[in-house]
Amino acid sequence: MHDTVLATTSSDGLQPLGTAAQRSYELVSGAVRARLGPEHAAIFAEPVASEHGERIDWHTAIPGQSRPLADLPEPERDALRNRLAALAADIRAEAEALAGTGQADDRRLSEALLNALEIPGEAMIRAVQGGDGRLHPVLLHWAWIRNEQAAVRGILSGLVARPSGPPGAATMPARRRAWGWLIVPGWLLLAAMLGAILWLLVAPCGLNPAGPDYCPGETPPLAAADAEQRVIADRIGALERALALAARECQPTIPILPGPDKRGDAENDPQVIGSRLAARGAALGAMNFVLEWQGEADLALSVTCPGGETLSPDSPAACGGRLDPAARADAGAAPDGTRAAHMENIVFSEAKPGIYKVRVTARDVRGGAGTPLVLHVLREGRATRRHGGEVTGDGTGWTVNLSISR
Template identity: 30%
Template sequence: MSRGVFAVAGTNLVRTTLTGVRPLGVRGEPLHQAHEQIRGVVRRRLGERHARLLAEPQPDELGRRIDWYTDLPGDVVPFAELAPERKASLLLDVEKLSQDIAKLADSLKAAPSDDARLTGRALELTARRPSDDYIFLVGDQPVIVAWGYEPDAAGTLLPPPMLPAAAPATPPPVGAPVAAAPAVVLASGPATLVAAAPFSWLRWLLIGLLTILLTLLASYFLRQCSPVGPAVAVTHLPPPPAPPAPPAPPDPAVGLQGDLGAAQADEAKLRATLASLRDELKAKRADCKPPEPPKPPPAPPPPVVEKKPDPPKPPPKPPQVVEKKPDPPPPPKPPDDGRMRMPKAPTNDYSFLQGCWRTDTFKHGPQIRPGYATYCFDARGNGSMTFRFDNGVTCRAPATARYNGGQLAVIDADSTCEPRGRWAQDHLYCTPGADGVASCTGSNRTERWTVNLHRVR
C-alpha cells in the first residue's frame, strides 16, 4: 500500500519530446500509453527489479512532451557522467534485464491466444531504446527512459517546467562534429535551453518601417500647403450587416465515437492483462500438484499357532449390576465473533477463506487518510481487494492468498483508484493464535500495521 493516493509519485528523471525519436506501438497505439499493463506483466512474471528498469511516463495534456519518473530513492546519475568501468558494468546489467524481458516476449508470442501474442509483441518493442544516453543510474538500479522508442534523428531532451534558465551555451567551432543531445538530469540542478541568436533581417525590417513612417509624415505636411476645394459629395453609409446565423447544435455522434474509441482501446489492454493472468494461473496450477501418498507396507504372514485342547469351561458367574456413569459434557465451542480462524498447520485447502473479510479501520501512516480493506476469496485462495478511504476514494486490485512457510501471505497488485489516484502493492501476513484466530500484520515499502479480519458474508 502506498503513502496515500497520488497522481504521480517519485523522482522526475527527464522530459522528452518527439524530436529525434519515433514511438513504437501495437495496433496504432504508442507503448507508453499502456505502461501500467506492460510494467504490471513484467513485475508479475520477472520481478520488481525488471519492472523498475522501465521509467514511468507521464505525458502532458497535448501529448507533445513526456515526463519520466521513478519511485526509487538515491542519487540520479546519467549514463554520460559515469566512469568508463561503471558504464561497462551498467550496460551488462541493462542487457541482462532486457534479455529477460525479450525471452518473456518470445514465450508469450508463442502462446495460442491472440491477446497473449499481442502482449508478447508489446514486450518485444519495450526492450528497445534510442541510445545508451537514455540510461540513468538511480542508486544501484538502472532505469531506462524513452523505452519503446527508436532513433529518428538527433534527439531532444527538455528540462522540467518553472526552472530558471542559465546563460546560453558557447557555439561549437566551425567544422567540429555535432554530437546528439544527451539526456538532461533533473535531480541536482536545472537544465538550460540555448536561446537563438537574433536574425539579421530584423535590422532591415526596422529600417523599412522607419522609411515608410517618414514618407507618410512628409505627405501629410505637403497636403496642408496645397489648395483643396470643398467636399460636396454625400456619403451614404452601408446598412448594418445582418446578424450571424446561430451556431449549429453539437453533433452527439462525435462524442459517442470518441467514447467508443476509448472503450475499444481499453478492451485491448484488458484482454492483454487477462491473457497474462490466465497463463500465470496455469503455471501456478501446474506447480501445485499434490504428492502421491506412500504405499502401505505388505502385511506380515499370520503366525503358525499349534492348536491346543480347549480348557474346561468355568461355571457361569452371576450377572453384575454396573452403575452407568453420565456422559461428560461436550467441549465448549469457540465464540462466533466473526473473526477469521485458520488451520493450525499450513495446508493447500483454502476453503476456510471462501467469502469476504473486512479489516478494522486503520491508517498506513501519520499523513495518510484512514480507511478499511475488504478481501473476497474463492475456495482456492484467489480473489480481489477493495480499499475505501474516508473521503470516498476507492481502490480495487486482484489479490491472492498462499501459505509461505508458517504464514498465510495475502498479496494484492498495483492498480488505479476512483475517482483519482493510484494504488501500490502491499502485503498482509497472518498466523493462527492459540484459539485459531488469525493475527495479521500488514506492510508496504515504508509502513507497518496490525489488523483483524472479520467475516462480511
C-alpha cells in the first residue's frame, strides 16, 4: 500500500464501470506500468475501502503536498491538464491497440483501461508536488461515473487547454466596425430567401384552400393510427424510465476480504515475530507467509502464486519461493511457561504483485476439535498483516486470498 493519503471519499451517488476484477488497482496500474512506464501508472490512486465499503481512502506513492485541480493558479492548472491529457491519450491508444488484437484477454484488459480513464468530474483530479518540484496529476474514483440517467463520460478527453488567440486578436473588432451596418440587412435578405424557398417547396402540396390543388384533410383511419402510435410511444417512454430507475437501485455486491485478526500490539510487533523465527533458525526474505498454531495438530501450509504455480510440502520450491523447514523446529517453552507455538514459514526472494491464495490443511487433527491458527504476512522482515482462522479434521481446510502490491 502506498504511503501518501490524498483524500477520503464516499461512493454515494456514483456507479462503478466494469466488473470488480477489471477495477483492480493491481491489474490497471500493473498493465499500464508494464506497457507505458511508471509515470503513466502513477496517475491512478490506490483505493483502500473501509470495512463495510462506505468510505474509500485514496493513496499514492508520490510523496508531497496534494491540492485539488481547482485550487491551482491558472497557468499551473492548464499545464497539469495538458500533461494529464497527454498521459490519458497514451493509455487510450494502448487500450485501442489491445482491442484490435482479437484476443479475449486483450479485449477485457482494453475495456478495463478505457473504464479507468473515466471519472465523475474534474473534482477527482489532484495535483501532487513531488520531490522533483513538478506537479503530478493523480486521479481519484477512476472507473466510476455519476449515478445519473445521462452521466457525462470522457471528461479526460476534453482537458487540453485551448491556446489563447494571437496578440492582435483583440483589435480585430475595431477594424470591422465599418461593416457592422451590413449585418441587419444581410439577415433580412437571408430570411427572405429562405421564405421564398419554403413557399416554393410547399405550394405544390395544395395547402391553400383557394387553390385548385388543395389537399383534403387526412382520413379518420390515418388519424386514429397516428394517435395510437403516440400512445405506444408514451408507453415505451414510461417503461424506459421505469427501467432506468430500477437500474439505479441495483448496486454491485463488493466481496469483503477476511479482516485481520485483532490482537494486542505486542503480538503484532514485527520484532516479536522475527524473534520467534530466529529462535528456530528460520529465514526472512522480501516476503514471508508465517503460520502459527498451538496444540497437537499437524497443519500444512501451501501458497498458489499469481502465475498459477503452487508451493506446498509436496512441491517445496516454486515461483521464486521455498518452504523453510527450519521453522518447524522445536523452540522450547514460551515466556509464560507454555509450549511455544508450531510454525510453518514460506519465504520469497521477491514480492511479485498479484493475488496469492494461501491454504492451510490438517494432516492430523487429534481429538476432532478445531485448531485455531494465525497467518502473518511479512514484507522485508516487517509484519504488515495478520489473519486468524480455524482448521478442522473434515478435510475442508482454511483459505484466504491476499492481494500483494509493490
